[in-house]
Amino acid sequence: MTVPVPECAMVLAAGLGRRMRPLTATRPKPLVEVAGRTLLDRSLDVLKAGGVGRIVVNVHYLADRIEAHLRFRKTGLEIAISDERDRLLETGGGIARALPLIGCDPFLAINADNLFVEGPVPAVQHLARRWDPEVMDALLMLVPLARAFCHRGQGDFHMDGFGRLRRRQPGRVAPFVFTGLQMLSARLFDGVAVEPFSMNLLWDKAAAGGRLYGLVHQGLWFDVGTAAAVPETEALLERL
Numbered sequence: 001m002t003v004p005v006p007e008c009a010m011v012l013a014a015g016l017g018r019r020m021r022p023l024t025a026t027r028p029k030p031l032v033e034v035a036g037r038t039l040l041d042r043s044l045d046v047l048k049a050g051g052v053g054r055i056v057v058n059v060h061y062l063a064d065r066i067e068a069h070l071r072f073r074k075t076g077l078e079i080a081i082s083d084e085r086d087r088l089l090e091t092g093g094g095i096a097r098a099l100p101l102i103g104c105d106p107f108l109a110i111n112a113d114n115l116f117v118e119g120p121v122p123a124v125q126h127l128a129r130r131w132d133p134e135v136m137d138a139l140l141m142l143v144p145l146a147r148a149f150c151h152r153g154q155g156d157f158h159m160d161g162f163g164r165l166r167r168r169q170p171g172r173v174a175p176f177v178f179t180g181l182q183m184l185s186a187r188l189f190d191g192v193a194v195e196p197f198s199m200n201l202l203w204d205k206a207a208a209g210g211r212l213y214g215l216v217h218q219g220l221w222f223d224v225g226t227a228a229a230v231p232e233t234e235a236l237l238e239r240l
Contacts, residue, residue, distance in 0.1 A: 005051040005128045006183070009108035010098055011043050012091055014060035014084045019226045020113075028062040030112035031069060034224055035234050040066065041073065043112045046181070048077060050124020052108060056101045058082040058094045091199040095184070096192050105187075106131060111180030113225045115233060117240075119218025127183045130163070130215045137188045137211040138203060140165065141181040143221045148177040150232050151223040163213045167204075176214060179221050 017029030024032065030040035040057075047055060055077050059066045063085050070079050082098035089097055095109055108124060116123055123141055131139055145155040155174030157165040168174030188202050206212035220240065222233045 003128055003131050003133070005124055006104050006107045007052065008054040008056065008102050008104040009047045009052045009110065010056045010058070010095060010102055011040065011110055011112050012058060012094060013040060013066055013112040014058040014088060014094055016061050016088070021227065023227045023230065028066055030066060032230065034115055034230055035237055038069070039115070039224060040069065040112050042115055043110050044077060046110060046116050046123060047108065049118060050122040052124060054078040056080045056082050056098045058084050058098055060084040060088045088196065089194065090196045092197040092202055093195050095199070096189050097194045099186060099189060106133065106183050106185050109182050109184060114180040115222040115224050116217070117220035121218060123181055123217055123219070126218060127181070127215060131183055133185065135211060136213050137185045137206040139183040139213045139215060141179045141217050142176040142214045143179055143217050145173070145175055145177050149220065149222040149236055150229040151177055153177065157214060159214045163215065164210055165207060165212045165214045167207070179217055
């Protein structure tokens, strides 16, 4: 079943960026530049290239700087701020708070510490083409561990022939890595309180019902979660 690209998406930009210090000592992680462009702008580019027109960005650490950046950036996008200055809500809680601003179902969410190079089909459109509301509550964009550039983990998920996901077991390796881009049903948040929690809890809930799915990104992906990953990513981009 093919559905239209969601009209609204969320950029998760409220993190403290501890793993990216010292670059984040005086600026929030989403405003760290890679090859001359901020990670936040690159996330917005992915959403805009896929056809999204309205974006919610959550803010916490050095929130004023992110808001100022968005005011002066000519995006061609409608942007709203979900303010978490009072309390950092993590990934799941941040989305739960922002749901009234997001206002569409399904919707997209993207972490602002990854870098995508698009494949033949924009990543957002690729997700929308795969989305099936009858069987899915969450559809995660993945890359094979073997081509997860700058990533130091052991993989996140196994995927069966239908695209359903299950977790990597402790001490083992899994073949797929989550890229930070996902498509979600609002029903996944039914009954969820607005408090700090990780999206991992809701992924586990979806997986228990067989409703957590994955899709492999057709282009390139870089995990830019640490200070060391910035020059490494820039060198790889230049070479590739």
